[in-house]
Amino acid sequence: MTDPLTEVIQILRPWAVFSKGITGAGRWAVRYADFGLPGFCAMIEGSCRLAVSGEQPVILEEGDFVLLPETPSFMMSSLEPAQPLHIDPKTAVAPDREIRHGRQDGPPDVRQFGGWFSFDAPDAGLFVSLLPRMIHIRGVPRLAQLVRLLGEEAARKDIGRDLILQRLVEILLIEALRAAPTEEAQPGLLRGLADPRIAVALRGMHGDIERAWTVPDLAQEAGMSRSAFFDRFNRMVGVRPMEYLLSWRMTVAKNLLRSEKVALDEVARRIGYSSASTFSTAFRRHVGLPPGSFIKRGGMQGEAVNA
Template sequence: MDVVSDAISAVRVGRPSSDRVRVAGRWCARLAPYEGAGFHVVLGGSCWVLPDGGEPVALGAGDAVLLPHGTGHVIADAPADAETVAGAVPFDRWAGGSLPRPPRPAARGTEVTLLCGKYRLDRHHAHPLLAELPPLVHLPARDGAHPGLRAAIGLLEGELDERRPGASLALTGLLDLLLVYMIRAWTAESTTGTWPAALGDPATAAALRALHSDPAAPWTIGRLAAEAGVSRPTLARRFTTLVGRPPMAYLTWWRLTRAAALLRDTDAPLATVARRVGYASPYALSHAFRREFGTTPGRYRDGVVSSPASASASASGS
């Protein structure tokens, strides 16, 4: 595993949902804040996204936009004033097909086709890489930029247009791939974020890869420095500066975060969970888990299983 994959898998709950929508003329739809991440891909035409508390962003054909913190927003045919935004049609009323026109003055306009969707996320133990993402990530369609993302969008469009055998499974997998590519594109383009810098530093990136590849291994700062090809003081300094905590402290936090995900997503016995994340016994894991999260692993699992969000996800098959 790598940092981006692990960061996503630690918080993903259930499967993503999506709708393809078409609209022409004057239109405006609102998506309420969401406990997860939202996205839009413009398959044809152009439109605008207006995030709560942010500036309007113009979207063209092939553009993708990710709202990683579930920020409420409006999508519309044009930048909208406060009155128009207040009267936006709830997006859920449009899901599942062609969009009925909202009650706004009719005007002839180019048809817009969008792929809109959501990812369910458990934000209680989000990886700092995801926490660092801005409220809105805009990835314009530029020649030669992010070919993987462009290919995923093309494949998604094909699965939407052609209901071939296995399309349901393929669509879910492609939506997961889309999230990876959008976050990967942000890490490649960001010039201010801490984590893009950490992943771009050879020694820090090598240490992170080692920790994420085998968090249960008996890591020491010396062994980790050897893996990264630098001295122990150099690794400690660079890792702490870029990641925000020393290597061994990060390892402890990541082990416990993985334990929380295993408790949430599996029914594995505590002894198995402890072994998989590098603790010698259930007692050792319980002691560390309680210190980090303020509750025991058993109570944490019971609370997650009985939470309304989990019940909803299970009921919906997501």
């Protein structure tokens, strides 16, 4: 059975892991400027306070895991208030040893492992926008174990390191996203996949991308009326069904254009277009330039693509 979440993560191609041990003692606080890249943290020992911009502050305890898909500005501190140290992660030099906050001597009160990574896909922002701003998970020890493995591998210089890191990040992301609570989550991909009827439609779009899907077709797959399905999909996922389908088709197309020597008419066929010309028109409207120019620019590696 097609798994939309796994497909999305594979096509995003996470890479470039940075991860370090972080400890704190006494009173301490750090305020980070917005970063824009996915960040994560696993609490190994103790507790601290996390206040992410736009979210309710939470107390992180031993065994907790946090994923910030876009890492907005946030403050992390001891439970007792302290004057925060301001850090801009975009300009700060990455430390080559464990990070220590607060009192520098003696045993730490808090121990955690955190870091960040990036996505290789040029339009990662489209799907990151369909994820919660902050994912806070409790009671999943496997996530902390994966973060430890990431840290150990990131510190090594052995052959195959980059491939192992890429696979570990993919596993970490899937574990975190499938363990994320969805009952009160904002509209997005996770909330859509948690809804049994909407999930059927999402799996249909991903599993048979060549099919000329219509809203009535998707509603029938979900066992709903057209209007009820349209409203529910929009409410759960945050975008209209055909808008989601178009975005996914164009994401697959860009991936094919970047990574494979596939003729334009074959790309068109694989994502459900009847001809190369109709695909090119849709691609240019969605991306802002024709497929040929997209290829010449190297798939717009590292650049933002208009959605």
